[in-house]
Amino acid sequence: MHVALDAMGGDRGSRILVQGAAAAAETGEVEISLVGAEDVLRQDINALSLAPDVVSRLHIVHASEVVEMCDNPVNAIRKKKDSSVLVAFHLVKDGKACAAISAGNSGATMAAGIRTLGRLEGVSRPGITSIFPTLKKPVVLMDIGANVDCKPHHLLQFAVMASAYSQIMGSKNPRVGLLTIGEEAGKGNSLVKETWPLLKQSSLNFIGNVEGRDVFRGDVDVIICDGFVGNICLKMSEGFAEAAMTMMRDEIKSTLLTRIGGLLVYPAFKSFRKRVNYEQYGGAPLLGVNGIGIVCHGKSSAEAIKNALLQGAAMAKGNMTGIIQKSLAANNGARGAEV
Template sequence: MHIALDAMGGDHGPEGLIAGALLAAKEADLTVSLVGDEKLLHSHFKKAAPESGVGSRIHIVHSSQVVEMSDNPVDAIRKKKDSSIMVAFDMVRRGDADAVVSAGNSGATLAAAVRRLGRLKGVARPGIASIFPTVKKPVVLMDIGANVDCRPLHLFQFAIMASAYSRSHEVVKPRIGLLTIGEETGKGNSLVKETYAMLEQSSLNFIGNVEGRDVYKGDVDVIVCDGFVGNICLKISEGLVEAAMKMLRDEIVKSLAAKIGFFLAKPAFRAFKKRVDYSEYGGAPLLGVNGTGVVCHGKSDATAIKNGILGAATMVQKKVNSEIVKTIATESVERQVEV
């Protein structure tokens, strides 16, 4: 297994990305290519590699350009053809790597994947999925921002792709919910209503509508929505966790009793923080692309990068793309027969 890591992406520079690559190589039998400015990466790598014991499985591939977080995704991949993210996907296209992981500009990562690898057969629009923690087990939500304007076919295919990804996490028959403003049939805009009809007539395990308050209940395995709604859902969730932790800290310092209570409950608070920490979930997979890619949070630390690399390797091993192509083909035939 060979993963190409965009070592120039992310908010904290190459140091944390290299540390994550070393952790992944230490934990699993894989090779990681760090793609980026060769001189810069060598200087950071020399400091970290001797302690790891896995330096021989880490390679450096030079690229002369970087896509910044502020860059327009489409313009960036058109003008910066030797950027680290483009070079990484070139490696997959040539067969030199099995997957790409990036903590850089997510729009540019998806655009580069589509430009270099194309779409899977039958896929109208690739998208980005994300894993959300719930009170039971994690749920996959798709799309989280790649496609803000969608048609019913796109949402229907998001359900197929997210279900295939969910199955790679040992969910045998993922339960699918459609995110809208009410549980009852007929609630929502025309996009939701038409998508509901398509899902209801399919062989997918569709259980009906779910509301925003149901996202964290864990009663479904997959939640489908357009990228506009999904991105808002994602950002509200991130903001809520940060606000809740800050409010909790503010209350703890108000009294001695609260401080003592916190000290006694410290293991529980630590476990809760880990449960809602995005770094534990291995990044957001690009689904529908004719290859494998994972987008990590821009603030990702070494643990998050490690989990992103391991997650990408799992997607390749579990043949998620083959599952997507097979299911799309089956559903297309079934709908044609019905018509």
């Protein structure tokens, strides 16, 4: 599988991205096109002292421009025709890569994906999904910020696409829940109330409403909401995970007795940290475009980039777009050109 990486995006510089690409290449599962300034990327590769077989799986594709984090996403994609993120998506469009990955400007990544690959037939608004750790197994949440003002058929489409992604993640018949303020069908705002019957009438395995406290229980495989609610849920969860780790660390260091106890529970503490670390999931898939794109955190580590590259290859291997198209066809109510 051949994956394209926007090697100039992100907050931590190209060296970290190339390290992640090298780690993915070492698995032997993927080849990577590193898209960006050729001289910079060549130096990054040489500085890592990689084995020849790993170097052979890294291919540099030159791009003369970079979309900065401070750039207006739409304007940047229009003006910077040779930007690394746009070139990465063109590799997917031209069949030279099965997926495009970027840790750069997330708005520009989404705009580049839509502009280059186009929407899947019947999809009004592509969206971004994320994976949350739970008490049982990871849950897929969509949308997490791409669409803050939605209509009922948008949420139905999110459910179709997120269910397809959940299948790629291993769920045979994903259980879908609608995020709102009460379990009863009549609870929520007008958007939720109007979406509920659409999900109920669909071919999806819709189990009803779920509340915020249910997100981490793991009783559902997919949770649907608009991007406004989803982004708050995502950022609050990230903030809580960081705060919980810090508070646990402070408590362990507070007395001699807790320090001694900390040594005994260190393996469990380390395991918990890994369990709540978003980096193990790679990135957030952009669903609804006619191809595969993944949006990574701007501060992604090499490990996160490695996992995102492998994630993109797995989505392509699992025929993600084909599953979404099939599910859209099975749910005629999800299809529509209205934006």
